[in-house]
Amino acid sequence: MKYRPHKYQEYATERILETPYIALLLEMGLGKTVSTLTAIDLLVNDYFEANRVLVIAPLRVAEDTWAREIEKWDHLKHLRISKVLGSAAQRRKALKTESDIYVINRENVEWLVSELGTKWDFDTVVVDELSSFKNHQSKRFRALRRVRPMMKRVIGLTGTPAPNGLIDLWPQIYLLDQGERLGKTVTGYRDRYFIPGERDGHVVYKWRQKKEAEERIYEAISDIAVSMKAEDWLELPPRVDRTVTVRMSDKARALYGQLERDLLLPYQDADVVASTAAVLSNKLLQMASGAVYDEERGVKLVHTAKLDALEDIIEAANGKPVMVFYNFKHSLERITQRFPQARILRKGKDGNEDIRAWNNDEIPLLLLHPKSAGHGLNLQESSCQTVVWYDQIWSLEEDQQANARVHRQGQTRAIVVMRLVAQDTMDEEAVKALEQKATGQEALMQAVKARIERVKGESA
Template sequence: MKYKPHQYQEYATERILDTNYIALLLEMGLGKTVSTLTAIDRLLNDYFDAARVLVIAPLRVADDTWAREVEKWDHLQHLRISKVLGSVGARRKALKSEADIYVINRENVEWLVSEYGNRWPFDTVVIDELSSFKNSNSKRFRALRRVRPMMKRVIGLTGTPAPNSLMDLWPQIYLLDQGERLGKTITGFRDRYFNPGARSGHVVYEWKQKKEAEQRIYEAISDIAVSMKAEDWLELPERIDRIVPVKLSQEARELYKKLERDLLLEYVDADVVANTAAVLSNKLRQMASGAVYDEDRGVKEIHKAKLDALEDIIEAAQGKPVMVFYDFKHSFERIQQRFPQARTLRKGKDGNEDIRAWNNDEIPLLLLHPKSAGHGLNLQESSSQTIVWYDQIWSLEEDQQANARVHRQGQTRRIVVMRLVAEGTMDQETVDALERKATGQNELMEAVKARIQKVRGA
């Protein structure tokens, strides 16, 4: 296919070429992969400013998306891609093969760093979904930090740079500029921009932004962060978000309140126990969805209200496919039991066949977990117009990425996102928390948004 880039894609490619380390905060559907590949091709073959390129990505994206984009576009088909995936032996063989771009999943970053040590060979590194390095204590961040000085260029790609708070930004920006803008340590970053809030002894559980911290952070990173929002550049069909209230039976409400109050539900075979606040929160979310794990990992069913609500939605879809996101395994199993026609995405080549089947309306009900289906999947070609969140989740990043599998460039139909919210439960608090997080992230995206027309007109 002949590549005819949009103006924003040309701008993104130019910024990569002009900036040795850059964060492209491109919302889903803006074609960040082809824009980046176009820049890599020029760096390799026109400017001779890159010799060995590494792409770090989520597993499914590493296995499929980058190679598929190379095959799709005429101007990129000469690029050779080696997938550093699978067993240790397979990975080592892939690293020894002649290629222009080596693609590895983020879980194997630590292994790759230990494999090369001070002989790190990649002068250009692309981190697809930069926000997956938002935890400064994670092994993958620490490993990449060790070899960062040996990289000439770093390109960070994400549509959700601050899924929880601005605290998430420090590790991501550090991997770009090695602490030049936001400080060399997370401690220094916190001291500069945040005040300690809730604590237990010397342990701080909450950090509150100082006055004008947001503006100062935005200004500090504005020269290496380019933000683009899909609504500014794409004529996407309407997306409607709906809360579907789910009323629980009196018995289910009483069980819910009992666990909330007593931290215990007694059963003959195995009890349901919540001995910490985190466990309680998780158990209450499970109960809101209709079942809960006991101490022996058995499943205690609480109600069928959400299954009934989902049945109504499927019937109202009038034969069109419906996509359902779940968080708990017991939700998946209970949905499959009620709706035998439900399918999920398998791994590897079987998963690619499932994607084809979904896009050709051969799967009437698709069940997806946001962690495994959040990145790199193009599922917008089916006639489906309905996304259902059966379980409510805390992660803004997973929520936005998952919804963007359907509501993205190439979609021609109006999309309705429905959230099944059990009344008087943690579901409502979870949805409210997502809305608050979205507000903070939107402010960041606006603050560093690329003013392309202004730049071009200067």
């Protein structure tokens, strides 16, 4: 795909090139990964200012996102990437592979520092989700701090660097400038900008900002921090649609394949009528989401990949509310089991209270069924900018009405609509139909017939 950057993406890339250590505070949907990769490509291949580049990221982002972005854009396809993941032996092998970019998950930062020691040779380091280094006592922060003097360039990426307040900012900025702007120690930072609040003896549990502390902190880091909000750069009110491809494990993939064959092969020589297609499609979409009802109405688990992807999205939202649409009861049960903070929109007066609480940012994770979230619900007053479709549906009307709960008149923030799509499943067909506005019985039937022919061919 040809890369046609927005103005803000060009600006972000320019700032990376101009600034040896920089924090890009870009909200989701603004394309911070491709902006960063474009800068890395220039630094490595045009300016010759970077030789060995390390990207530190959450595990599933390290496994998939950076490599996928390189494959996606024409101007980046020549970049070589090595994933420093898996067992220690696999990680060591990946480190010895000749590449332009090495990607490691943040849990293995301590191992990498120990492995390389004084032979640390990454001159450029990208910390994807910089806010995951906000704890100055964590092992990952202390490890990276030890080798920071050996880095020429550091690029920190995050949407919200301080979701719990500016008290969390010091470790993240220290990894950029080694204490030049906010002080060499967290104690000095606290003394300069905060006042002890709640405490138990000598242990302070809560800090309060001094007067004008926020302004002074922002001024201190303004030359190395680029803050971009979607609402400032995109036409208001914009909506960014993203397909999040979910990859199952080999074991789960095999189970899904077997269940799909068992379900579809009996219809290989039969005419599939609309009612049958609807039932089959429903089963396939259930399996794509990770579970399916058996003949006794028990739930057979297939995979947890979508739960894992949702966890990453919630973490990336950094404390901002997230709205999730589900279509199957077992999806609702599994989501609430994984995320106890989730709330379901109730009916009647209780529902009105839920709407009030949501619009006042008192609900961190709201779960909605598209049929119950249609006309009449005003949910756009919260600070939610992330809408997730956990289960995929065929109804264009339900899809549009559900998304319009937050993306509507009165909304002052950009909205990112994410669809969790299990790779090589019926999810892909349903989303394709929505994108082409070709929903309905005919599209559903054709998709099911195509799946039957595919399974028939694989089984031949």
